[in-house]
Amino acid sequence: MAELGKSLVLFHLVLFSWLIAQVASVLVAPIAKPGCDSRCGNVSIPYPFGTGDGCFVDDWFEIICDNSTTIPKPFMNSTKLEVMEISVEGTLRVRNPITFFNCSDKETGRQSANLERSPFFFSQNNRFAAVGCGSIALMNSGSASIGGCSSICSATSNNSCNGINCCQTTIPSDLKAFNTSFLSIDAENENQCKFAFMVDQHWFSSSSTNISAIPHMVDVPLELKWELYHSTSDVFGVFVATNETSNSADPRCYWNSTISEYECYRNSSCDTYTVTSFQSRIECSCGGGFEGNPYVLDGCVDINECMEGFCEGEGLVCRNSAGGYICYPRESEKSRVKEALIGVSSGILGLMFLLTCAWSLHKFLIKRRKEKFFKLNGGLLLQQQLSSGEANIEKTKLFKSNELQKATDQFSANRVLGQGGQGTVYKGMLADGKIVAVKKSTRVDQGKVSEFINEVVILSQINHRNVVKLLGCCLETQVPLLVYEFIPNGTLYQYIHDKKQDFPLTLETRLRIATEIAAAISYLHSAASFPIYHRDIKSSNILLDEKYRAKIADFGTSRSIAIEQTHLTTLVYGTFGYLDPEYFQSSQFTDKSDVYSFGVVLVELLTGQKPISKARAEEGKSLATYFIASMEDNRLFDIVDVRVMMDGNKEAIMEIANLAKRCLNLSGKKRPSMKQVAMELERIQKSAKPSNHAQQNFEESEYDQNEVSFISGWSHSYTGSASPSDVQPLVSFSH
Known part of the structure; x- marks a missing residue:
């Protein structure tokens, strides 16, 4: 009995050492492929981007590091745009050229980059803006005008872009290419200097941004979105899924032929979205309680919640665990070694306790994941609308994610009713036999979340036989969902x-x-x-x-x-x-x-x-x-x-x-x-x-x-x- 008790103490010491090693791994979490540079100057270069042969997923993601300057600068080899920041969550910031017209001291004809046939597109966090007295700036795609704005003249200058000498507007979704042209509202201002640009709205709305300084600039910050695809052939330079194991040195989502499903590396998850019959979009993310780069092996490392002030309170001790944390009373800490020495019965109870904690942690992570999606999908904004009394959704049902997955046959392509820039609408049948239309957004970003919550609030107030009825919504999934009556x-x-x-x-x-x-x-x-x-x-x-x-x-x-x-x-x-x-x-x-x-x-x-x-x-x-x-x-x-x-x-x-x-x-x-x-x-x-x-x-x-x-x-x-x-x-x- 005493020997068994010692064995249990040794087991706990080994387990504790393993946890310490996991915490230490945070300091050396990789973001690039092995043997590849992870920085260029002041910019981190995470995989699937990379510099040098074998360091990027395909040619679109190749970064050229220019060492000719005091601080090296990274450039996208495919578009020649200077990179300011790269995020593994699907965005990157670049420097976008300003288009000048009739400005004697500026180069004319410069246009934004053409992203056609690439895995990049302009984020809707950008705004299209134009500066000039009495001017009209148009965004053109091919022979069609797809957007634009106009400004009026005023002798009073200000630092805001509100339609007076400067105008701004939103851009179409999933935009990959456009060119800028100018018109004048009247002949008097036809030959004045005008310029337009697409710019990150956060930079544009910053209190430090000076509109009057823009004419002296040549480029502005711009946010791009990037995506990865799985294909049966090497189309657009995207990678091809192969039969691999979880120990593969190739750091990306991989196809497990044993279970015929996509899998990701340890502590990460992989979601796929059907684009065509021969191509799927792949999106990896670190699991709950982990952070880092999910596209490289061991790139997702544990977050030490105890360093962030969890379990604060008298008499509580925080112990970090893989993907979570546990709060112990101090008395339990003092008695754990003593309890381990009691014998077999204490060992069994301890093992049961660990299993219970693991199960509770699993449930906690699922709950936290749903809470995370609830926030990302605008749950807090919806609560704000409710508390303000502006919305009236007593009769609007909050659907469970598994209920809508079953209703749409796991959002099968055979159930698609229509598809557009904002998302896809699926035909579904609820458990009671009712036919519904389920609107699933394409992706989650701040602009679309506010539109989604706005649609819920607006439709919840409407009760008219000639207006499509909102039946409910779902906020606990990765992308927001709206459920309507089905119109055949x-x-x-x-x-x-x-x-x-x-x-x-x-x-x-x-x-x-x-x-x-x-x-x-x-x-x-x-x-x-x-x-x-x-x-x-x-x-x-x-x-x-x-x-x-x-x-x-x-x-x-x-x-x-x-x-x-x-x-x-x-x-x-x-x-x-x-x-x-x-x-x-x-x-x-x-x-x-x-x-x-x-x-x-x-x-x-x-x-x-x-x-x-x-x-x-x-x-x-x-x-x-x-x-x-x-x-x-x-x-x-x-x-x-x-x-x-x-x-x-x-x-x-x-x-x-x-x-x-x-x-x-x-x-x-x-x-x-x-x-x-x-x-x-x-x-x-x-x-x-x-x-x-x-x-x-x-x-x-x-x-x-x-x-x-x-x-x-x-x-x-x-x-x-x-x-x-x-x-x-x-x-x-x-x-």
Whole structure:
């Protein structure tokens, strides 16, 4: 018995020594592959990046260390951009060139790097900004404008970029390449020096950033996102998964052929996301209680929570363990050696205690992992909204992650309903047989989290038969999830432009759908608990249910405002072709901005034409401009959809057209409210009768010649290069 007791003491001493070794390993945790430099000057170079042969995962991640300067500088060999910082969490900061125009002392023609076919893209933590008096800066992708901003002139200079001599806007998601072009609002400022740049918003909003100093700079900090992929062939230079063991010297996520699953190295986890049938995105991370580089062998090391003040309190002692910690009473510490010497019975009890602690630690780590995701997914922001009384989500269910995984067959590719820049929507069936749509974000970053929480708060306040109903959300998963009612019959855009034969869009049907949409928007503006501005009304955000009733969807950009507010000042959001010109100029969004977007949808229903199309005349690529010009020239019935003309009710067509023209007035004050629009459509719907004759007896035009010229020029400048099949968004939240 005594010998066994001594053996137990020896076991505890060995275990304690092992724990000490684990703590000591923190000091030598590797970040680069063995034999590779881990720094260049003041910048750490973690794998999958590296300098020298065999030190990086592929050519895209090669870093060239320039030793010609006093402090060596790292550069990406693929893009020639100087690197400022690299994070193993999928980001890196680089120096991005400023694009100058008509500046005599600056090099012109410099553009941001082209990241096409690379594993890099511009992070949405960046902002596109332009400096210049009365200037318009556009982001162009190919022949299409995908974003931009405009500024007004003022003799008073300031250090903020708020639309006066300087403007800024958000960028589209997953952007890899763009070029910058400039326009002038008036001829007086056409030849002035202007410049634009994409920049990390944290640097841009820093109190130490001086706008007036930017003209003397040549580049600004920019955040890029990077991703790794698994492929069956060496496409885009990404690595190929092979049969390996956990002792492999190749530091990356590996494929375990024994269990046919991806695995990561010790103390790390590996998540995969299907991109195509032959390619998956791989994302590694250190497990709970560990930190470091998960892409190298033994790169994730234990965090010593005891050094961070855990177990603080009288009579408690903290003992660090792999991936966690344990708090002991001091009396237990003093008696542990004595208890070990008691004999076999004490040894068994001690072993049971260790097993219990291990199980408890395992449960604790799972709980902490869920708490971590809860915070990352905006849980604290949601709690803040709840405590402020702004949200009302008593009826919104908080789903468990395993419940939604089972409902979507582990988020199978066969369940995908739609996919966009913001994420993927899956069809699922809950345990009670209810069919739902589950929206899963593409990735987690601060911008998308705030949009996700905003969508929960906005939709929780809405109860209308023509608005998609939010059933609940899930915050305990790696990416945030929203659960909606399932709408089976696709989008209004598909029925207008794809001309589906299973549901012909007659004039009567189009009028009914328009009335339903108008009633829903009117409800959002005036009948909800707080006025709600949708800010992205378009036909692709209008779904049709099993009875082909219209339902407004996608509230990612919506905002609820105080009743006494008259407008909301924001960065420009919306979709070209539907965007209110007045809002684009002023960045002040009002309820009348939603009216303008609805007016475009109304014209879309009436004509069957796309909001932006090269097929139209050069001066009318914008549907709004083309429609107004056609009415001015008494050519309305020449552009109306033939399926609408078949009904022969020209009086109703004329009334709808005049209402649409009022909605598209350049002056928001002259547009009707959505309540007035809904009432007018209801009246037309009730009084509409077939007729074989009508004359184009238009109302007196509310546009003078200068206004018509301006809107035509504005539409051509911003949308004239758009693809005939696409409507390019400034910020798109389509599913």
